[in-house]
Amino acid sequence: MNLEYSDEHKAFRDDVCRFLDEKLPEHLTDRGRRGRAPSKAEHEEWHAILHEQGWLAGNWPREFGGAGWDAVQRHIFETETTARGAPRIVPFGVAMLGPVLQKFGSKAQQDHYLPRILDGTDWWCQGYSEPGAGSDLASLRCEAVRDGDHYVVNGQKTWTTLGQYADHIFCLVRTSKEGKPQEGISFLLIDMATPGVEVRPIVLIDGSVEVNEVWFSDVRVPVENLVGEENKGWTYAKYLLTHERTNIAGVGFASAGLAALKRIARAEQDGGRPLAENPHFAARVARVEIDLMAMATTNLRVVSAAAGGQAPGAESSMLKIKGTVIRQEINALAKTAAGPYALPFQSEAVEGTNEEPVGPDYAARVTGQYLNNRKLSIYGGSNEVQRQIIAKTMLGL
Numbered sequence: 001m002n003l004e005y006s007d008e009h010k011a012f013r014d015d016v017c018r019f020l021d022e023k024l025p026e027h028l029t030d031r032g033r034r035g036r037a038p039s040k041a042e043h044e045e046w047h048a049i050l051h052e053q054g055w056l057a058g059n060w061p062r063e064f065g066g067a068g069w070d071a072v073q074r075h076i077f078e079t080e081t082t083a084r085g086a087p088r089i090v091p092f093g094v095a096m097l098g099p100v101l102q103k104f105g106s107k108a109q110q111d112h113y114l115p116r117i118l119d120g121t122d123w124w125c126q127g128y129s130e131p132g133a134g135s136d137l138a139s140l141r142c143e144a145v146r147d148g149d150h151y152v153v154n155g156q157k158t159w160t161t162l163g164q165y166a167d168h169i170f171c172l173v174r175t176s177k178e179g180k181p182q183e184g185i186s187f188l189l190i191d192m193a194t195p196g197v198e199v200r201p202i203v204l205i206d207g208s209v210e211v212n213e214v215w216f217s218d219v220r221v222p223v224e225n226l227v228g229e230e231n232k233g234w235t236y237a238k239y240l241l242t243h244e245r246t247n248i249a250g251v252g253f254a255s256a257g258l259a260a261l262k263r264i265a266r267a268e269q270d271g272g273r274p275l276a277e278n279p280h281f282a283a284r285v286a287r288v289e290i291d292l293m294a295m296a297t298t299n300l301r302v303v304s305a306a307a308g309g310q311a312p313g314a315e316s317s318m319l320k321i322k323g324t325v326i327r328q329e330i331n332a333l334a335k336t337a338a339g340p341y342a343l344p345f346q347s348e349a350v351e352g353t354n355e356e357p358v359g360p361d362y363a364a365r366v367t368g369q370y371l372n373n374r375k376l377s378i379y380g381g382s383n384e385v386q387r388q389i390i391a392k393t394m395l396g397l
Contacts, residue, residue: 125163
């Protein structure tokens with residue numbers, strides 16, 4: 001295992017940096033530095049720029065229109081783009097559904113949906129979680145009953161991220177109640193414009209609307225929208241979640257957050273000296289930086305193994321746990337560093353406002369980010385569930 005970049009990968013990193021210098025709009029990076037989430041239009045703008053470059057789907061093979069990058073190239077691209085404050089590629093079509101369709105979808109599904117993901121025609125969202133079926137997905141109850149050439153779907157999904165923008169949703173639905181709960185689940189592709197689909201926004205504690213409830217009332221879905229075989233959806237769902245959890249490690253996001261934290265600590269004063277010189281605070285920053293360096297090394301080990309043809313296993317659970325804990329600690333330290341300026345939480349700072357922020361500009365979103373990122377250790381399979389996976393698959397407990 002070699003954790004050093006090869007000459008080819010160093011050259012690739014230079015190409016990525018040149019591309020970002022030339023093509024990454026400043027207004028997108030400025031929004032990232034202010035801690036504000038990109039708007040739909042900004043997501044689409046960055047999506048189009050990457051698609052034109054042929055770099056939108058680094059994880060897709062060239063035969064499906066992807067960049068065909070190896071795991072190290074994908075790691076380099078994600079690290080450099082997040083360090084520059086570029087918007088994250090919306091993962092639901094590119095990183096989640098795309099690989100599932102390439103491996104399990106029909107030829108017709110591949111020909112129809114994959115090009116539309118690349119050119120931005122379709123915006124997908126994920127229909128996994130339900131009330132009572134979050135980390136325990138096998139408990140899901142949203143039901144699809146076969147009726148001729150259609151499935152009739154009834155039920156509810158929740159925590160559907162960016163579902164307010166989506167025109168399609170990929171859903172896990174129950175198609176059988178026989179046998180083990182995992183054996184009666186299917187994977188359906190649903191047009192959000194179908195009669196009976198209703199999206200209800202959920203206002204989060206930071207004042208943003210990022211997630212939604214999606215309700216299905218007698219929604220008729222063509223049978224050709226079934227991915228793979230009926231009642232085999234659990235296999236496809238696990239395949240998708242492995243990709244999702246590896247991405248959740250977020251080394252690049254943590255690195256960018258740590259850099260922002262250090263800027264705040266240098267700007268804020270404590271006893272007439274920069275907060276960064278406070279021994280107690282500096283020790284906490286050093287601890288989280290050490291943890292981040294260790295996680296980045298583990299991430300590179302996984303990347304190196306993937307480049308050698310090995311699929312990520314329980315290591316993706318390790319990265320998910322450690323990555324989310326580190327980002328939450330960085331958020332907590334940033335909130336501490338901002339001090340009293342973090343107290344008057346300004347929900348209007350979530351989006352553009354003409355009002356001057358209270359205190360330094362960097363403080364406007366500190367509390368919002370702290371509150372919003374409480375979710376990190378829950379979504380994508382809670383950290384408790386990830387620990388169970390590690391205990392079972394790596395420790396044999």
